[in-house]
Amino acid sequence: MDVIGQQMANASNLGDAPAKSEHRPGSGIATEEKRKQKKTISQEVMLSVRDLEVSFKTFGGEVQAIRGVSFDLYKGETLAVVGESGCGKSVTANTIMGLIPQPPGRIRNGEVIFKNRDLTKLNKKALREIQGVDISMIFQDPMTALNPTLKIGEQLIEGLRTHHKVSRAEAKRKAVEMLTLVGISNPEERLKQYPHQFSGGMRQRIVIAIALICEPELLIADEPTTALDVTIQAQILELFDEIQHKTGVGVILITHDLGVVAKIADRIAVMYAGKIIEIGNKREIFYNPQHPYTQGLLNSVPRLDLQEEELKPIEGTPPDLFAPPEGCPFAARCPYAMEVCDRIYPATTQLTSQHTVDCWLQDPRAKAVLS
Amino acid sequence: MPLYILKRFIMMIVTVLIIATLTFVLMRAIPGSPFDEERTSNPTIQANLEKFYKLDQPMPIQYLNYLKSIVTFDYGPSIKKPNESVNTLLARGFPISFELGMATIIVAVISGIILGTFAALRHNGIIDYGAMTFAVVGISIPNFVLATLLIQQVAVNWQLLPPATWSSPKHMILPVIALATGPTAIIARLTRASMLEVLTQDYIKMARAKGLTPFRIVARHALRNALMPVVTIMGTMLAGILTGTFVIEKIFAIPGMGKYFVDSINNRDYPVIMGSTVFYSAFLVFMLFLVDIAYGFLDPRIKLHKKEGEV
Numbered sequence: 001m002d003v004i005g006q007q008m009a010n011a012s013n014l015g016d017a018p019a020k021s022e023h024r025p026g027s028g029i030a031t032e033e034k035r036k037q038k039k040t041i042s043q044e045v046m047l048s049v050r051d052l053e054v055s056f057k058t059f060g061g062e063v064q065a066i067r068g069v070s071f072d073l074y075k076g077e078t079l080a081v082v083g084e085s086g087c088g089k090s091v092t093a094n095t096i097m098g099l100i101p102q103p104p105g106r107i108r109n110g111e112v113i114f115k116n117r118d119l120t121k122l123n124k125k126a127l128r129e130i131q132g133v134d135i136s137m138i139f140q141d142p143m144t145a146l147n148p149t150l151k152i153g154e155q156l157i158e159g160l161r162t163h164h165k166v167s168r169a170e171a172k173r174k175a176v177e178m179l180t181l182v183g184i185s186n187p188e189e190r191l192k193q194y195p196h197q198f199s200g201g202m203r204q205r206i207v208i209a210i211a212l213i214c215e216p217e218l219l220i221a222d223e224p225t226t227a228l229d230v231t232i233q234a235q236i237l238e239l240f241d242e243i244q245h246k247t248g249v250g251v252i253l254i255t256h257d258l259g260v261v262a263k264i265a266d267r268i269a270v271m272y273a274g275k276i277i278e279i280g281n282k283r284e285i286f287y288n289p290q291h292p293y294t295q296g297l298l299n300s301v302p303r304l305d306l307q308e309e310e311l312k313p314i315e316g317t318p319p320d321l322f323a324p325p326e327g328c329p330f331a332a333r334c335p336y337a338m339e340v341c342d343r344i345y346p347a348t349t350q351l352t353s354q355h356t357v358d359c360w361l362q363d364p365r366a367k368a369v370l371s
Numbered sequence: 372m373p374l375y376i377l378k379r380f381i382m383m384i385v386t387v388l389i390i391a392t393l394t395f396v397l398m399r400a401i402p403g404s405p406f407d408e409e410r411t412s413n414p415t416i417q418a419n420l421e422k423f424y425k426l427d428q429p430m431p432i433q434y435l436n437y438l439k440s441i442v443t444f445d446y447g448p449s450i451k452k453p454n455e456s457v458n459t460l461l462a463r464g465f466p467i468s469f470e471l472g473m474a475t476i477i478v479a480v481i482s483g484i485i486l487g488t489f490a491a492l493r494h495n496g497i498i499d500y501g502a503m504t505f506a507v508v509g510i511s512i513p514n515f516v517l518a519t520l521l522i523q524q525v526a527v528n529w530q531l532l533p534p535a536t537w538s539s540p541k542h543m544i545l546p547v548i549a550l551a552t553g554p555t556a557i558i559a560r561l562t563r564a565s566m567l568e569v570l571t572q573d574y575i576k577m578a579r580a581k582g583l584t585p586f587r588i589v590a591r592h593a594l595r596n597a598l599m600p601v602v603t604i605m606g607t608m609l610a611g612i613l614t615g616t617f618v619i620e621k622i623f624a625i626p627g628m629g630k631y632f633v634d635s636i637n638n639r640d641y642p643v644i645m646g647s648t649v650f651y652s653a654f655l656v657f658m659l660f661l662v663d664i665a666y667g668f669l670d671p672r673i674k675l676h677k678k679e680g681e682v
Contacts, residue, residue, distance in 0.1 A: 097580055099576060099579055099580060127582075128582040128583075128584070129582065130582070131579070131580055131581065131582035132580060132581035132582035132583075133582060136580065136581075137577075137580040139573050139576065139577055139580075140573075141573060144572060144573040144574065145573045145574055145576075145577045146574055146577075147574040147578070147592050147596070148574075148596070148670065148671070148672055149595045149596055149669065149670055149671060150591070150592070150595075158581065158583065158587075158591075159581035159582065159583065162581070162582060162583055162584070162587070163582060194671040194672070196671070196672045207577070210577075210581070211580075
């Protein structure tokens, strides 16, 4: 082990950041991966995140919440971003949406390319013309995401009327249409009601309707089902599916619930300690996970078909992002850790056209040494 | 809703009745009588006077007479100024006090909310520190001290504004500033605190994600939710301001209720004390009632009526 580590360290005078060019998944989404026939995922990249680094100033120092995140989103696909609490999922979503408060937040590096524009460089006014129009967001808790003192009709149409010159009547007609789309009966009556007159699941439907009313191309859903009970979760996921078929909207789904991922994601990005450590299509991640963390994550899901009494957690805790480790952040918890893992962050290895992983075990040089 | 108002109305009457009774008891518990000063008066005159004002009757009868005067809204003539009834005194003094009080509360609410909102939006910035420094100073300085300082500087040294009396809008400026500074400071602090809390709420983040303008987010989404605590203290604050006017009226020589009220207590002028106390308490109780109604308008979740529940 020692020798291998030494050799690998020598072999790699690496730039420590993930290499840029080889990171892009190749073209050609395998058609057999499509969950349903109707759904069409084009090969056109609609959103491209490159080397994004965001940190937050706190009294204790600067937290490096995300430390170099890169991924592409194709038109009409659902990309799930999974990982444990504090790994930077929500920060990634909020950065794309332009909702990082600065200060204390700071985008240290990287770009978010959408429609040939870098969203991180736009001024607030230009950003507002994209927020809610081209990119919309769905929040975790529908109980708090709606303003308790405004009628839901008002909350539905205000975004539309801010961005498009439509009459009140026209906006109302559109609002009724949206409520029907998300499966709320009696939409005309419902528009005049306040959020407290709706149940949690209904409210999440309204939040989705609000997000979709300007017909965005990209929908960012930050744990949209976490606050709902299981039966409602299933309904909301059905709704997501249905809407994506109808509108062809691209979805970034932030979640820690692998069940949700299995149901609606096309591709999955696994985040750990502010980095995407593995990304691939659903089949690859679920059946052929390559990063030890992804494996641990999947192993920790309780299974009903096996006679095991205890959960299998990943031992240890994630690293402190005030002072993130130089090498692989998972090394301290990784059962296969080598010496090199502690020292140098692994380069991104392309496994298949869509599947990449940041792990020394998969590095071609490691395989060369072993064989 | 009508049932709620009826209930509240009965409660209001009971409250006023309790205040009236306490006033009566306290008033009679203070040693002395309205005729003490006239040392030379002989016992016969004294007895006649007492008879005229029905003060010779036993306490329970006096109490009943007093209740009757409340219900009929006829407190009879003042003892010290026999040719003026309590009602004329009220009619002359109260509108001026009311004007001063209302001007104060309007100034305090508007400037307090603006100050607090900007402080919250520029949290930990210069505006925030400036506003909060003002707030601490404003809360700390008693209004009568501020009043004298204002008269000395603005009216006497700079000769910018009249120092006293109540005859033109110009005369209102100094007393209103003196009276409004404290409440403004309190409202500013309260608004800032509750605004800071509201601004971290998910629905504000959602409003930002909709791409709304910052003005709309604050005015439409944040402010209304942030104002609940302000409305809550409005009731008690109103009481404070209206009674606070008494001192300010004295300093600025404003011919409002304050003068009559204080004089009447010093002179044991029973009808005036009773009349003005009951009138003021009824007014305040009514204002508190309005504040409660205002809740319902600000926050639809607060239901003033019980049934007619959810859909």
